[in-house]
Amino acid sequence: MPGLASRVVRLVALPAVLSLILVACGNASGGGGGGSQTQGVTSSEIDIGGIAAKTGPLANQYGPIFQGVQAYLDTQVPNGVNGRKIKYVAQLDDQTLPSLNVSQARALVTQDNVFAVVGVATPIFAGGKYLAQNNIPTFGWNVNPEWSDGPSLFGEKGSYLNFTHPGPGIAWLANRVGAQKVGTIAYTVSQSADCATGQIYGYQKYGAAVGQQVVLKDTSLPFGFTDISGDVTQLKNSGAQFVGTCMDPTGNTVLSKGLQQAGLYNQVKQYWPNGYDQSVLNQFAPLMEGVYFETGFVPYAHGFTQGMDSYLDAMAKIGAPVSDVTLAGWINADLFVTALKQVGSNVTRQNVINTINKMTHYTAGGISPGIDWTQQHSNPGPIDCNAFLQVQQGKFTSVFGSGKNPFVCFQSPNPTSMTPVPFPNDPSTFFNSTQPTPKTS
Secondary structure: OOOOHHHOOOOOOOHHHHHHHHHHHOOOOOOOOOOOOOOOEOOOEEEEEEEEOOOOOOHHHHOOHHHHHHHHHHHHOOOOEOOEEEEEEEEEEOOOOHHHHHHHHHHHHHOOOOOEEEEEEOOOOOOHHHHHHOOOOEEEOOOOHHHHOOOOEEEEOEOOOOOOOOOOHHHHHHHHOOOOEEEEEEEOOHHHHHHHHHHHHHHHHHHHHHOOEEEEEEEEEOOOOOOOHHHHHHHHHHOOOEEEEEOOHHHHHHHHHHHHHOOOOOOOEEEOOOOOOHHHHHHHHHHHOOOEEEEOOOOOOOOOOHHHHHHHHHHHHHOOOOOHHHHHHHHHHHHHHHHHHHHOOOOOHHHHHHHHOOEEEEOOOOOOOOEOOOOOOOOOOOEEEEEEEEEEOOEEEEEOOEOOEOEEEEEOOOOOOOOOEOOOOOHHHHOOOOOOOOEEO
16 A cells, blocks of 8 residues: 555654664674474464564554454464464564564574464564565564565565655545645654655645645654644644644644644644554544544444454454554464465465465455555555545544445556546445455466
């Protein structure tokens, strides 16, 4: 999903913490062999493991990926695949340290002897290089550029990220809500600033044709800032009608308060790339009313597909959070299992990797509009689809879709305009709770 969704920066990691762990990243290195093609596979079992920031300041944001993986295995394939049960033998903690992420990746392969790594969620995926070099089938939450390191690494939305590439989504949304004077606000941290650059490029490339004018770009805000008055004053004086952010809810809510205090809340529409999370809405509902969000997956409250309905039922059953990270774990497990089913009895790492990399339209049972694994390791897919939502009366509500179909789609990677294109699936079958078979090349 290369357009607006590919630049949805997961700023769940505190920039202050990131600055520390990035220093450690320079000392992280791979090493050690990857074992045999059938390591972790017996006549009755397939062993897998995962890595996440389970402890430390970011644990609540990354650790739940294991719940998504395990819930899928327990509810969708409790008896395994082709006579082999899938056993989650190790769920390792990297403590948000790049060097430990590398050593834990190596430990999964050389000590726990796993066949595949299913469920990776960490702010710095330093172990990705080691896993890619050793051709280990690896599945995780793609919030890191390291997912593009090789054809054996599979993110839940593809493995390609480009924060600065201009897509039409942000300009289309601003135009859809009637805004011509637009702005962007971000932190100083590089991912946030890159996201802002992508938004500005999007306004300039696609919004100029409908008269959009950028009246504010601020990438100078430190994490934890409390004074947004300068930006609010500039938004007011310029007559701004729309502002996109590249911040987490901590910064977004400061902006929202500032707009309310200045009497601009209804005049300046807001788009937040982070915050589509029920726990965030429960905490900040008055500051999120009317704010726009987007997701590259079927919205949680939308339903209508087998994949999303099954995921929501499983999360409710085990009391796990409905969130991006547990959904990523669920999709990771589904992709792995889908490949195993197609591979049959000859289970090798290379067969699993090759099988996935022939899939041209993987949807996770109707959760995703479609991933083309022949392209999306190092490039965007051919169509960029996102569902837009707005908080209305305290609830995330799908907007701008058509009937059961919540998605707005654009040609990718370089559309010539911001005119939407048709949804790449038949809505009558995609949204009726039947599970499609992934197409292969």
